Amino acid sequence: MMKLFQKLGRMPIGLTIPAFAILLVVFGIPIVLLFLASINAPAFSATNYLGFFAQTANVRVLFQTIEVSVVATSICLIVGYPTAYLIVAASKSVRITLIALVIIPYLTSGLARTYAWIVILGDRGVINNLLLQLGVIHSPLQLIYNTMAVYIGMVHIMLPVMILPLVSAMMGIDRSLTAAARSMGARPLTAFWRVFFPLSLPGVRAGSLLVFVFCLGFYITPAALGGLRDAMLSTFIAAQVKNSFDISRIATSAFILLAIAVAVLFLLGLDLASAQGRTATTAWKSWVVRISKLDMLKRYFSRFSDSYRAKLWTTQLYQAGDDSRLSNIVGTMFVLLVMVYLHSPGLIVIIMSFSSGTFLEFPPSSISLQWYQTFFGDPSWRGAAWTSIQIGVAVAILSTIVGTLAAYGLNRTHPRLRSFLTMTILTPVTIPVIVVAIASYYGLVNLGLIGSRTGIVLAQSTGATGIVVVIVSATLANFDRTLERAAKSMRAGPLQTFWRVTLPLIRPGVIGGAVFAFLHSFDEVVITNLVSGYSIRTLPLKMWENIRNQIDPTIAAVSSLLMLVPVLWLIILYLTWWRSRLRDHRSRPELET
Amino acid sequence: MRSWINRRRFMQATSSAIAVGALSSIVRPASAQSPGELRVTVGGGDVGKATIEAFVKPFEAETGIKVTPITDDSNVTAIELMVKSGNVTLDVCAVGQGTALTLDRKGLLEKIDYSIYKKEELDGLYDFAKKPFGVSWPVYSYNMVYNTESFPAGKPRPKTWAEFWDVKKFPGVRTLVSGEGGSEGPWEEALLADGVPADKLYPLDIDRVFRSLDKIKPHIRKWWSSGSEIQQMLADKAIDVGQSYDGRALLLVDQGAPIEINRNQAKLQWDFFVIPKGGPNVQNAQKFVEFISRADRQAAFLKTFVVGPTNRNAVKLISDEIARKLPTYPDYMQSSVLMNSEWYNDVGSDGLTNTERLIQRWNEWILQ
Numbered sequence: 001m002m003k004l005f006q007k008l009g010r011m012p013i014g015l016t017i018p019a020f021a022i023l024l025v026v027f028g029i030p031i032v033l034l035f036l037a038s039i040n041a042p043a044f045s046a047t048n049y050l051g052f053f054a055q056t057a058n059v060r061v062l063f064q065t066i067e068v069s070v071v072a073t074s075i076c077l078i079v080g081y082p083t084a085y086l087i088v089a090a091s092k093s094v095r096i097t098l099i100a101l102v103i104i105p106y107l108t109s110g111l112a113r114t115y116a117w118i119v120i121l122g123d124r125g126v127i128n129n130l131l132l133q134l135g136v137i138h139s140p141l142q143l144i145y146n147t148m149a150v151y152i153g154m155v156h157i158m159l160p161v162m163i164l165p166l167v168s169a170m171m172g173i174d175r176s177l178t179a180a181a182r183s184m185g186a187r188p189l190t191a192f193w194r195v196f197f198p199l200s201l202p203g204v205r206a207g208s209l210l211v212f213v214f215c216l217g218f219y220i221t222p223a224a225l226g227g228l229r230d231a232m233l234s235t236f237i238a239a240q241v242k243n244s245f246d247i248s249r250i251a252t253s254a255f256i257l258l259a260i261a262v263a264v265l266f267l268l269g270l271d272l273a274s275a276q277g278r279t280a281t282t283a284w285k286s287w288v289v290r291i292s293k294l295d296m297l298k299r300y301f302s303r304f305s306d307s308y309r310a311k312l313w314t315t316q317l318y319q320a321g322d323d324s325r326l327s328n329i330v331g332t333m334f335v336l337l338v339m340v341y342l343h344s345p346g347l348i349v350i351i352m353s354f355s356s357g358t359f360l361e362f363p364p365s366s367i368s369l370q371w372y373q374t375f376f377g378d379p380s381w382r383g384a385a386w387t388s389i390q391i392g393v394a395v396a397i398l399s400t401i402v403g404t405l406a407a408y409g410l411n412r413t414h415p416r417l418r419s420f421l422t423m424t425i426l427t428p429v430t431i432p433v434i435v436v437a438i439a440s441y442y443g444l445v446n447l448g449l450i451g452s453r454t455g456i457v458l459a460q461s462t463g464a465t466g467i468v469v470v471i472v473s474a475t476l477a478n479f480d481r482t483l484e485r486a487a488k489s490m491r492a493g494p495l496q497t498f499w500r501v502t503l504p505l506i507r508p509g510v511i512g513g514a515v516f517a518f519l520h521s522f523d524e525v526v527i528t529n530l531v532s533g534y535s536i537r538t539l540p541l542k543m544w545e546n547i548r549n550q551i552d553p554t555i556a557a558v559s560s561l562l563m564l565v566p567v568l569w570l571i572i573l574y575l576t577w578w579r580s581r582l583r584d585h586r587s588r589p590e591l592e593t
Numbered sequence: 594m595r596s597w598i599n600r601r602r603f604m605q606a607t608s609s610a611i612a613v614g615a616l617s618s619i620v621r622p623a624s625a626q627s628p629g630e631l632r633v634t635v636g637g638g639d640v641g642k643a644t645i646e647a648f649v650k651p652f653e654a655e656t657g658i659k660v661t662p663i664t665d666d667s668n669v670t671a672i673e674l675m676v677k678s679g680n681v682t683l684d685v686c687a688v689g690q691g692t693a694l695t696l697d698r699k700g701l702l703e704k705i706d707y708s709i710y711k712k713e714e715l716d717g718l719y720d721f722a723k724k725p726f727g728v729s730w731p732v733y734s735y736n737m738v739y740n741t742e743s744f745p746a747g748k749p750r751p752k753t754w755a756e757f758w759d760v761k762k763f764p765g766v767r768t769l770v771s772g773e774g775g776s777e778g779p780w781e782e783a784l785l786a787d788g789v790p791a792d793k794l795y796p797l798d799i800d801r802v803f804r805s806l807d808k809i810k811p812h813i814r815k816w817w818s819s820g821s822e823i824q825q826m827l828a829d830k831a832i833d834v835g836q837s838y839d840g841r842a843l844l845l846v847d848q849g850a851p852i853e854i855n856r857n858q859a860k861l862q863w864d865f866f867v868i869p870k871g872g873p874n875v876q877n878a879q880k881f882v883e884f885i886s887r888a889d890r891q892a893a894f895l896k897t898f899v900v901g902p903t904n905r906n907a908v909k910l911i912s913d914e915i916a917r918k919l920p921t922y923p924d925y926m927q928s929s930v931l932m933n934s935e936w937y938n939d940v941g942s943d944g945l946t947n948t949e950r951l952i953q954r955w956n957e958w959i960l961q
Binding site: 055056057058060061064115118122123124145223224227228229231235236239240241242243245358359360361380434438441442445450451529530533534535541545546547548549 | 818
């Protein structure tokens with residue numbers, strides 16, 4: 001028995017066991033039962049599915065959901081890729097600041113942000129007021145309640161989800177490869193297109209996959225910012241859940257959405273199998289190829305350097321200087337624009353939080369701190385915040401550990417099996433969250449964990465683990481396996497190798513995964529609402545209750561406080577840096593003497 | 594490199610401190626409920642606060658039964674999962690009329706024991722408020738509301754839904770409630786606008802509803818889907834005339850916003866207090882529901898938060914000033930429409946309720 005376990009542990013696929021164990025118990029078994037309900041087991045018939053497609057509205061909204069998700073993902077990629085590139089290219093301190101700036105908007109309550117967009121785009125909103133006052137227009141532009149506004153709102157929420165995996169994948173790319181290509185006469189664009197871009201593809205795939213899958217489940221933002229036509233399949237499902245709770249019909253819609261997600265992902269070639277590219281054998285091959293390529297590079301390089309070196313370098317340096325100055329300006333402008341887009345809603349939320357009125361208003365008629373006092377003075381708000389932090393940290397720890405292990409194991413299994421297992425791990429993110437909630441409820445009832453924190457942590461971890469797997473996998477795709485081999489050849493055990501070699505190298509991905517896992521938990525309403533059994537109140541539940549009943553500026557105050565968290569983290573980080581630098585300065589003269 | 598180490602140490606130190614707290618707290622078992630103690634959903638916000646003050650605290654004082662108020666709403670899904678899994682964690686729930694009827698149709702609710710009610714209280718309750726599956730509380734309404742800056746009291750303004758539909762005579766930015774939920778939608782208003790008399794509305798002619806909605810469709814700036822949404826639109830003065838819950842509009846009027854409520858052709862709706870089947874404290878739950886039906890308790894509630902009482906006698910205990918704000922004020926009730934939720938829950942030959950039929954039609958209609 002022990003031997004079997006050890007053997008299993010040594011096989012890479014064994015590392016995915018913890019992730020799948022949680023998934024199976026909390027979510028997997030009930031979701032299979034739901035699937036059986038959708039096909040009317042044990043009689044087995046397709047009536048529910050035929051019934052779904054018999055309604056033209058369902059088919060139309062299905063296509064509309066896919067279209068909206070594809071367009072939103074494309075916009076995120078077009079905006080996110082250059083942003084991530086520029087973030088990675090920046091100096092270390094600027095990079096950390098920019099990453100924090102990308103994360104901050106993600107911490108603002110989605111609902112508060114959506115309202116901020118209404119303030120900005122509304123008929124009597126900031127933009128229209130400004131244009132009217134400047135005399136550019138005479139009647140308000142219809143900026144809101146249309147598909148454009150839906151995209152503005154959705155991209156705003158999803159852009160960080162696109163940028164962070166891109167950044168973590170790009171950080172793993174060896175810049176000397178592009179430099180080598182340039183030195184051989186490749187134009188900057190060619191060097192980027194032929195060398196850098198292919199290496200960044202795992203990040204592109206991971207980011208697109210996450211964004212696309214999340215977009216499929218959107219409905220609050222389209223409902224608030226869109227027009228009558230801008231419905232999503234989840235809008236329809238939510239109405240079904242609210243009214244009748246006909247489980248077989250709800251399950252049918254959910255599995256159709258899941259099937260569409262899988263089909264589209266394969267169609268677009270977004271499955272993680274190709275994302276990770278190399279299997280154990282091909283990894284070796286590609287490494288050999290890469291080495292020989294590098295050899296060739298070296299040979300070319302040395303040939304150039306023989307006679308033309310001096311001349312070539314002076315001209316190149318001169319050109320590069322000119323080029324980079326222009327591209328620096330363009331790049332800075334671009335990043336600035338993206339940051340303005342990402343932060344203007346948050347800024348409006350912060351300003352509104354100081355309002356003295358009882359409603360969200362912009363600009364506030366007068367200033368007060370009363371809504372912060374409400375938050376800190378009310379034990380139910382404080383208690384909910386503390387509960388949420390504890391649950392969020394527990395979810396982050398659990399899902400980062402099992403997710404990283406699973407990603408590591410998946411990276412080493414057969415590609416076909418891998419793509420299947422990855423899709424399975426991603427199911428809780430792909431299908432509508434209300435169905436996940438219902439399945440998790442059944443799963444936790446069996447464990448007797450309804451209304452317990454453990455239950456909430458387990459239920460939220462199923463989704464969070466999927467996110468961690470995607471982000472860590474993207475980082476692992478560029479990971480150089482020979483380094484592990486080298487460590488093992490020097491008698492490091494597998495655990496030691498992982499701890500001392502692999503983990504430090506994939507750290508950006510692991511940290512990114514942990515951050516997202518925490519945020520996933522910290523923003524979760526639907527699952528928590530159901531499995532909390534009305535006995536545990538988290539901050540998002542409290543915020544959700546508040547926003548449905550009375551939109552007072554407490555919600556803006558809470559969001560502003562949440563935005564402070566990464567800023568504080570940044571300040572502490574700088575302080576530790578600054579201290580260590582001081583120490584460095586002090587120690588240097590000693591070395592010199 | 595050194596900065597990395599420092600940062601790592603820092604991260605390790607802080608994260609492990611939080612982690613220990615987090616992990617030690619999650620192993621704590623679910624909050625244990627002592628026998629007889631009630632768990633009741635009371636709704637959020639000011640409604641929740643008023644419910645606790647007017648109902649929960651006096652109930653505890655009178656009966657000695659401890660009540661844990663949960664400031665949240667429950668729904669069909671949550672209650673059905675609880676009852677069917679034999680894990681009933683709520684003893685009394687406040688739900689909408691549609692939800693209550695659906696739960697009743699599925700056999701998920703206890704029958705109300707009216708034998709413990711005093712005769713005068715029972716007589717005071719409106720007929721629609723004392724159903725076998727629950728006791729109604731409170732009454733609210735859907736009204737036409739004006740932005741008085743666009744439609745001041747002295748000038749002509751739409752008074753009926755037919756006039757609301759007349760966009761030439763009364764131009765202005767309009768809003769109506771979205772019909773995506775089926776049980777809530779501008780259905781009755783569409784028929785009133787098309788000339789159907791108020792007492793001939795039910796059964797609703799669904800085809801005629803959508804023919805009428807076709808006419809107003811291009812002129813609706815936004816179809817709102819939650820109370821906070823319409824409240825915010827009114828507060829932002831984003832619309833000139835529209836449909837709103839009376840409570841949301843009243844809140845703004847009391848704060849001095851330029852808003853006026855038109856009580857003519859209002860649509861009345863009401864929520865229910867129900868008892869999920871198979872709970873551990875059904876007897877005490879019956880007592881709590883009975884407590885809510887009392888006129889003096891309802892009057893106490895109205896003094897802190899204005900909603901329509903379901904016990905007629907409650908009005909005798911409050912000032913006329915407050916009474917005039919109620920959707921159940923006799924003058925208003927004469928020109929109002931009572932929503933017939935039984936029709937919404939009727940199941941047709943195809944196995945669909947009328948609510949589901951409305952949802953299907955709505956989904957097709959919005960994508961046309």
